[in-house]
Amino acid sequence: MEVEVIHGQIIAKANHYQAVPGKFGQKRIIKDEIIRAYERSFMEQCKVYRNRRISSRFRLFVRVWHSSERFDLDNSLKTLLDCLQMAGAIADDKLCYQIEAExxxxxxxxxxxxxxxxxxxxxxLFNN
Incomplete structure (x- = not known):
């Protein structure tokens, strides 16, 4: 099992969406530039797992080093899974069945x- 390191503060997607005008006067929700910049940085740094296209069930082991206490661990996990899918490391984040995170x-x-x-x-995982 290989460990990959991605430098920079991981961004919680939940806090970085913005409403913009859509068709017929309706609003649509898009990612803001902060999350897009993090996704670009992730893609540039991801070398070990890029394009592995893991298409079977998997376990994810994660250590998140935040710059301050104010960041949530759980929000980081969704961003990480989405970035792994974007980088082609995994075929689909629904294949993740266990996460061990710190x-x-x-x-x-x-x-x-x-x-x-x-x-x-x-x-x-649990005895019934």
Whole structure:
């Protein structure tokens, strides 16, 4: 299992959408420039997992190093999964069935460290 590091503060998509005029006077929601810039940076840095097109179930291991306490871990995970799909690392984020995530602080070097483990058999997480 290889670990990949993406430098920069990961952005929560939930906080970075904006309403713009659409057809027939209706509004539509688009990503703002902050999230687009993070996605571009992710794409440039993603080398280990780019274009692997993992199309079986997988586990995601993540360490998120935020620049301050105000950032949420859960919002980072959705952004990461979306970026992995954009980079072609995974075929579809619905194939993720387990996430092991940690939140850390590093004011001067925010980043994410992640690894993907393909899993071919069902693992029971909870006893019924």
């Amino acid at each position: 939140k850390h602080l590093d004011k001067y070097r925010p980043r994410i460290e992640f690894a993907i483990l393909e899993v071919n058999e069902q693992k029971q």
